[in-house]
Amino acid sequence: MPQYNVSEPDITLTSEPDGTRLIPLHSVRxxxxxADTTLRSDITCKSAIYAQHSIPEYWVVDVNGG
Structure with a gap:
């Protein structure tokens, strides 16, 4: 992930125990x-960042679109 601009997703499922540091990418499912007001950014910018870093699964829930 970008070193100084780490994304903060709403929900991240991981196999790592609770902690205070960044979640290791290999543990992310x-x-x-x-998405309410962030839909465009979530499906363009963030999806590209996650794909670049081989995140295996990325969901966007569009609360306005149902």
Whole structure:
């Protein structure tokens, strides 16, 4: 992930125990964004970043579109 601009998804499922540091990418399964006003950014910018870093599954929940 970008070193100084780490994304903060709404929900991240991981196999790592609770902690105070960044989640290791190898432990991430789905990343879920709940989009209200951020839909465009979530499906363009964020999806490209996650794909570049081989995140295996990325969901965007469009709360306005149902």
């Amino acid at each position: 789905p990343i879920i964004e709940v």
